[in-house]
Amino acid sequence: xxxxxxxxxxxxxxxxxxxxxxxxxxxxxxxxxxxxxxxxxxxxxxxxxxxxxxxxxxxxxxxxxxxxxxxxxxxxxxxxxxxxxxxxxxxxxxxxxxxxxxxxxxxxxxxxxxxxxxxxxxxxxxxxxxxxxxxxxxxxxxxxxxxxxxxxxxxxxxxxxxxxxxxxxxxxxxxxxxxxxxxxxxxxxxxxxxxxxxxxxxxxxxxxxxxxxxxxxxxxxxxxxxxxxxxxxxxxxxxxxxxxxxxxxxxxxxxxxxxxxxxxxxxxxxxxxxxxxxxxxxxxxxxxxxxxxxxxxxxxxxxxxxxxxxxxxxxxxxxxxxxxxxxxxxxxxxxx
Numbered sequence: 001x002x003x004x005x006x007x008x009x010x011x012x013x014x015x016x017x018x019x020x021x022x023x024x025x026x027x028x029x030x031x032x033x034x035x036x037x038x039x040x041x042x043x044x045x046x047x048x049x050x051x052x053x054x055x056x057x058x059x060x061x062x063x064x065x066x067x068x069x070x071x072x073x074x075x076x077x078x079x080x081x082x083x084x085x086x087x088x089x090x091x092x093x094x095x096x097x098x099x100x101x102x103x104x105x106x107x108x109x110x111x112x113x114x115x116x117x118x119x120x121x122x123x124x125x126x127x128x129x130x131x132x133x134x135x136x137x138x139x140x141x142x143x144x145x146x147x148x149x150x151x152x153x154x155x156x157x158x159x160x161x162x163x164x165x166x167x168x169x170x171x172x173x174x175x176x177x178x179x180x181x182x183x184x185x186x187x188x189x190x191x192x193x194x195x196x197x198x199x200x201x202x203x204x205x206x207x208x209x210x211x212x213x214x215x216x217x218x219x220x221x222x223x224x225x226x227x228x229x230x231x232x233x234x235x236x237x238x239x240x241x242x243x244x245x246x247x248x249x250x251x252x253x254x255x256x257x258x259x260x261x262x263x264x265x266x267x268x269x270x271x272x273x274x275x276x277x278x279x280x281x282x283x284x285x286x287x288x289x290x291x292x293x294x295x296x297x298x299x300x301x302x303x304x305x306x307x308x309x310x311x312x313x314x315x316x317x318x319x320x321x322x323x324x325x326x327x328x329x330x331x332x333x334x335x336x
Contacts, residue, residue, distance in 0.1 A: 029214070032088065034097065046243065051101040053115065054216045054240045055080040061120035062225040064129050072128050075219045079131045080218035082151035083118050083329045085259040086126055092261045101239060106302045115233050120224050126158065134158060148257035186187045212246045237336040 024308050027038045029045055032052075036045040057080070059071035072079065077272055091099060094110040101107065122129040132142045134154045140146055146154070262268040280289065293300060 014302075024318075031214070032080060032097070049102060049214065049216070049244045050241060053084060053091070053118070053238055054218075055087070055118060055238070056218045058224050059221055061128070062122065063159065064122075064132050064142050071221070072132075075127055075143055076132075077218045078146040078148060078151050079128055079135075079154075081148075082131065082155055083126060084216065084218075085257075086155055087114060087118060089259070089261040090117075093263060103236065103239075103241065105209075112232055114239060116227060119218075119226065121226070136162075137214060148255060152257045157253070159284070165247075178246065180247040207322050207325040211249050213249055213252060214244050214246045217238050217245060241254050 024039055029036045031045065031048050034048065036042075036048065038045070057071065057073040057076060059073060059142050059333050061070055062071045069075075091111070091114060094114065095108060099111075101111075115126055117126045120128050125129070131151075132155050135144075135146055135150060136142065137157070139149050139151050140150060149179075225234060225237060227233055260271055262271055275289060280287075
């Protein structure tokens with residue numbers, strides 16, 4: 001087992017480059033719907049990226065289900081991407097898109113509460129434990145790799161159990177014609193959360209106007225971090241303090257899930273209008289918007305909490321943690 005884990009220890013993707021190598025141009029770079037001028041705002045750009053919560057492989061957490069794996073190295077990358085998507089939506093909801101993070105600076109209570117929801121413990125509502133166990137209902141064994149659509153379904157289930165009210169839209173796609181549309185969506189839709197893909201690096205991404213993506217890579221194994229005695233979390237390993245990497249958009253597997261956060265109903269209406277105007281006008285559409293549940297689709301049945309018996313695992317009800325952050329009234333998740 002140790003030899004297997006060491007394979008993924010501090011893994012570096014070889015076809016990526018660092019941001020410092022960007023040319024000194026007037027090109028605009030888009031980070032989750034916010035633009036930066038590369039030539040004059042590189043420091044702001046780097047700060048914006050480092051402020052995003054970065055979830056990676058972890059080791060030495062309590063075994064999932066009591067007898068399952070104590071590390072997600074090699075199989076949990078897409079789950080970590082789902083965590084990054086959800087964490088970014090929560091930050092937009094509670095702290096705002098313009099909130100910034102600084103190393104060793106005291107952060108708002110809402111930030112600490114959001115971070116604690118994602119710690120690698122079975123009693124944390126969006127932990128690797130909860131997501132892996134929820135995947136059993138999607139046909140994924142604990143310790144098995146997830147695809148982007150499966151992660152979107154798991155997030156939707158977690159949201160249904162928590163009775164959220166605001167809206168996070170996850171669009172899952174598997175089509176070789178979507179690369180240009182992905183680039184366009186990153187530029188014209190201001191509400192984007194992030195874009196995990198099916199081919200490494202599975203990552204939280206941001207797009208610029210050329211043919212490259214900036215990303216946070218989950219393929220680094222770090223040691224489990226727990227809450228400290230004072231009730232806070234040492235968050236230094238939950239932010240990427242190195243210069244972010246970038247990749248050519250053609251290296252992105254077209255099987256992706258795009259995330260968009262809509263704080264209010266009018267935001268969702270604006271999102272739909274933009275999608276109809278800028279994205280769905282093409283002949284080859286990567287997805288469709290409909291006014292109501294299509295009659296030829298199977299009826300929607302709310303999922304039941306999974307009963308995982310093969311590993312001794314059980315779903316942990318984390319309502320107390322959600323109430324502290326008022327997450328019960330935060331989101332509805334819609335997957336397309």
